[in-house]
Amino acid sequence: MQKILVAGLLFMSTLAVAQLPERLDSLMRATTKPNEPGAALLVVSQGKTIYRNGYGLANSESKTAITPETNFRMASVSKQFTAMGILLLEKDGKLSLNDPLSKFFPEFNAHVGQKVHIHHLLTHSSGILDYEALMDPQQREQLLDADVLALLKNKDSLYFEPGTQFRYSNSAYCLLALLIERVSAKPFADFIRQRIFQPLNMVTSTVYEAGKPITNRAMGYRKKTLRLFFPIRA
Incomplete structure (x- = not known):
């Protein structure tokens, strides 16, 4: 009886896997429309690709469809x-997570630079100011990491004592990207490509660099009305 039960469960499992592509197709078609921004879906189980497909548009202006390669x-x-990237540099012996911000950014306000350590930036516990609150409200172009540093470096206050609270921080990760560049003496995109993408065979992954095209790129969109979408190009 136990053997029959096990065999039955295996049959049901095999049947569910066989039906999965059809069920996922049905779900994706119900939630995305062919003439609107959409999505790609990949399902992998035990190293085997079970489902791989794209739905909707990658670019609503050119009417380019989303594919698994998007x-x-x-x-x-x-x-x-x-x-x-930071952990790789630590492994290389080029920095310590306990190093203060001022070690790599001497131009930073001394009060802040000495208190904030690398591990605070990594764990969103630095208390460093959000650059979004400091930028010009009329700013329309995407800020570079260097622009974020320029906004923060002279500020002498923090939201809280580093390590005492959690506050999600985009500012912290802009600084960490700059730190990678300063310690490695390489552009951030080159470092990530050489140390992470290439060893992992992530051959189609890339880091955004202004002015450089991205193959098979999907534009980001936000919905303003029920059927009206606006592109987010940053």
């Missing part, structure tokens, strides 16, 4: 790569 902007999910 390159999406990762936004803040890319922070994990910046963090890994």
Whole structure:
């Protein structure tokens, strides 16, 4: 009886896997429309690709469809790569997570630079000011990391004592990207490509660099009305 039960469960599992592509197709078609911005979906189980497809448009102006090869902007999910870059430099013996910010950014206000350490930046516990609150409200172009440093370096205050609270910080990761450049003596994009993408065979992944084209790029959009979408090009 036990053997029959196990065999039955295996049959049900095999059947569920066989039906998965059809069920996922149905789900994706119900949530995305062919003439609107969409998504790509990949399902991998035990190293085997079970499902791989794209839906909707990568670019609503050119009507380019999303495919499994479409390159999406990762936004803040890319922070994990910046963090890994810092850990690689620590492994190389080029920095310590206990190093103060001022060791690598002597131009930073001394009060802040001495209190904030690298591990505070990594763990969103630095208390460093949000650059979004300091930038010109009329700013329309995307700020570079160097622009963020210029906004922060002369500030002598923090939201809280480093290490005492958690506050998600884009400012911290802009500084960490600059720190990677200063310690490695390489552009951030080159460092990430050489130390992370290439060893992991991430051959289609890239870091955004102003003026350089991105192959198979999907534009980001925000919905303003029920059927009206505006591109986010940054």
